[in-house]
Amino acid sequence: MAGRPLTPAELLARIPQREPFRFVDEILEVDDEHVLASYTWRPEADFYRGHFPGDPVTPGVLLVESLAQSSVVALGIYLLAQELPDEEAAKVVPFFTDASIEFSGIVRPGTRVRMESKKVFWRRRKLRIEGRILLDDDSVVCSGTLAGIGVTR
């Protein structure tokens, strides 16, 4: 192996998405098989003004994005860091390829959620995961599979 396992702090720093499109606050656990992350949905986020006026609910599409950032992006970076030296790994851009997600709850502004993902496969720089988003009381907001692929820029 050319690289090495990253610490959760190193991994967090390497997630390329940034404010205002960054939906991961913390990497709580990570290894070759799984990742657990958290995010608190900012009440001041602009999209709540329109989704929906007087009744703010986090858009499902952003929940999927938060799951993608914490799973296929973060776990992909973690796995790639073990295969490639840093300068090579830095050239690989993560692309979202597909998702199948079912929703079973809603997330209000200010809510902290955990994004929990397990690797299904990692091959040819493609990562498929099974994941879910949980509230603090362990109720499930959404669950499903998603995948992404790393492309050298």
Place this chain on the structure above:
Amino acid sequence: MSKEELFAKVVEILTPYAKNRAALAAVTPETHILDELEVNSARLVDVVLAFEDQFDIEIADEDVDAVETVADCVALIQQKLP
């Protein structure tokens, strides 16, 4: 398994990923998987993993690079089958 049965099985595996339904309906061994069936190249990994599961074989990443048509898939699987 005969070559015809193998071809039918390969087409069945490709079916959920083929976006060009007309090309799928008229599929032949020469049909190009990416250009004609319009399978997204990012889905090829899923297709290869499905071949491995269905036929209980292992396919090396290098072998996948040479695959372009349905016949290429059939030949690759045939070569790996015991």
